[in-house]
Amino acid sequence: MSLKNSFIRILTVIAFSSGTAFFAMAAHAQAPASNQHVVIEPAQPSDTPNKIEVLEFFAYTCPHCYAIEPLIEKWTPTLPENVVFRPVPVAFNASMADLQKLYYSLESLGRLDLHPAVFKAIHDQRQRIYNAKAISDWVAGQGVDRAKFDGVFNSFGITTKVMRANELAKNYKIEGTPSLAIAGKYVTSPTLTQSYEATIAEAQRLVELVTKK
Numbered sequence: 001m002s003l004k005n006s007f008i009r010i011l012t013v014i015a016f017s018s019g020t021a022f023f024a025m026a027a028h029a030q031a032p033a034s035n036q037h038v039v040i041e042p043a044q045p046s047d048t049p050n051k052i053e054v055l056e057f058f059a060y061t062c063p064h065c066y067a068i069e070p071l072i073e074k075w076t077p078t079l080p081e082n083v084v085f086r087p088v089p090v091a092f093n094a095s096m097a098d099l100q101k102l103y104y105s106l107e108s109l110g111r112l113d114l115h116p117a118v119f120k121a122i123h124d125q126r127q128r129i130y131n132a133k134a135i136s137d138w139v140a141g142q143g144v145d146r147a148k149f150d151g152v153f154n155s156f157g158i159t160t161k162v163m164r165a166n167e168l169a170k171n172y173k174i175e176g177t178p179s180l181a182i183a184g185k186y187v188t189s190p191t192l193t194q195s196y197e198a199t200i201a202e203a204q205r206l207v208e209l210v211t212k213k
Helices: 003-013 063-078 094-108 112-123 132-141 146-153 156-171 196-212
Strands: 052-058 083-089 179-182 186-188
Touching (some): 052 063, 083 156, 094 112, 094 146, 132 146
Antiparallel strands (some): 052 179, 179 186
């Protein structure tokens, strides 16, 4: 299915347990610096000292995020040593907050091997793992200790990470997913590049640009 057709399909059929439609792709608020990326003003500082950050703004419920994930997985190991890649789960409404907590809980538990499985469960298996109970049930079904997961999921540390993710999405003016932010200065996405492959290529070009400076 073409990207254009998938946009149409998403706008017409995708809805979630809260009853709120998810806008998987949207134009960025910033004026485009080119037809491939936008410039962030003011530039955002890195949360990782002495490293160039590449941030992937994503949502588990976004089919485009699921589609681009294999390309992300192939690309990120090729990034230079002075570049750090950080996924940032996005919530466009309150009903998506538990999925943000899911990502950070898996990260904290050292179980990001389940990250692709979350996408698969939602998009291929049509499992409605959108709230805390459903998420806990699903994670337990993957062999993770439920009590340990719930303790992390409901911890202050995870809440703090979600708050930071929301702050980043606001500062980068993220209105759609997936979006890739490079060095606090640029954002590219399939909305701008018109394909997943072109998005990765543009992100790579921007990484090379900032590493040469």
